[in-house]
Amino acid sequence: MQGCDGSVLIRSTPGNPAERDASDNLSLAFEGFDTVTSAKAAVEAACPDVVSCADVLTIAARDAIALSGGPFFPVELGRLDGQSSSASNVAGKLPQPSNTLNQLVAIFRANGLSMSDMVALSAAHSVGLAHCSKFSDRLYRYKPPAQPTDPTLNEKYAAFLRGKCSDGGPDILVLMDQATPALFDNQYYRNLQDGGGLLASDELLYTDNRTRPLVNSWAASTDAFNRAFADAVVKLGRVGVKSGGQGNIRKQCDVFN
Incomplete structure (x- = not known):
């Protein structure tokens, strides 16, 4: 790359x-x-x-x-x-969906980007699609009698995703944001608050105490998110x-x- x-x-x-x-x-x-x-x-x-x-x-x-x-x-x-x-x-x-927060931070820092930049740029997942193979382990890796799905995943959302991606089935594409799929907005962060991050690396931004304050702040303010994203994407362009x-x-x- x-x-x-x-x-x-x-x-x-x-x-x-x-x-x-x-x-x-x-x-x-x-x-x-x-x-x-x-x-x-x-x-x-x-x-x-x-x-x-x-x-x-x-x-x-x-x-x-x-x-x-x-x-x-x-x-x-x-x-x-x-x-x-x-x-x-x-x-x-x-970055990979299976990365830990430390791994994600290291990838971004290697390119001159901060943890705050990483959380802002992750909102690119407000639009677009992902292959089932990128998140299906969250749906099927936990077997009964244990938790059947990733416990950080909203149960209704998990059921919806299972309907889209059958275990071992074709690797189809799923919208990253079901709420406002055609809009680039801060709905991405509100999805995380509700356990609706599609990729494990998305939801990690809310479940980890180091990045949760940024998620909450940008979920609450479109203006603050827009400023943070614009600053981060200009840095990414370097x-x-x-x-x-x-x-x-x-x-x-x-x-x-």
């Missing part, structure tokens, strides 16, 4: 499985990739060889957040596109930025020059 250099936009070839096809990236919306590629083509037609795919992706992400009801904020520009993309580089770089001889400006986002 190369960071904020547009490497995830590259299509795989027979000789190079690219980042977008790594197992941890399979829930990404591929129509979104096509939208970015189309936007870049329009930019190239008007102003060739000036705006990188990495910057197009950054602006598109900000605009998608705002159009979904989230905050609009200025983003930093001037990134170059990376010149490599390999699925093998993704392993171990992204991770792995390419400049100088480290990168270039691609003519097409899904293939190298």
Whole structure:
């Protein structure tokens, strides 16, 4: 994983499985990739060889957040596109649903992000989908006579999820937020308060005393959440930025020059 250099936009070839096809990236919306590629083509037609795919992706992400009801904020520009993309580089770089809080904090701190940034950025799970395989262990790993499901999971929500994801069945996709699935909002934190975090790593933010105050604060205030998220996502946009001889400006986002 190369960071904020547009490497995830590259299509795989027979000789190079690219980042977008790594197992941890399979829930990404591929129509979104096509939208970015189309936007870049329009930019190239008007102003060739000036705006990188990495910057197009950054602006598109900000605009998608705002159009979904989230905050609009200025983003930093001037990134170059990376010149490599390999699925093998993704392993171990992204947070996992099974991570402990200490593991999650370490991953974010390694990229210059604080625990507060991590809790704010986790609200990206206010929209989107997750494969059943990412959370099914919360539904079936606890066998009778013990607790049948993860005890931190709301029982009604667990029953709903079992109806979506049969034990050993197909790996279908489930909305991350059933309450306001099309809105980018602080409902994510209210879900956690109710035992409705889809991933174990989501609910952990409420069950752990170190992060619960942040969850409660942002569940109570849309303005406070919007400010925290905007600050954190701008910091995230500085991770792995390419400049100088480290990168270039691609003519097409899904293939190298």
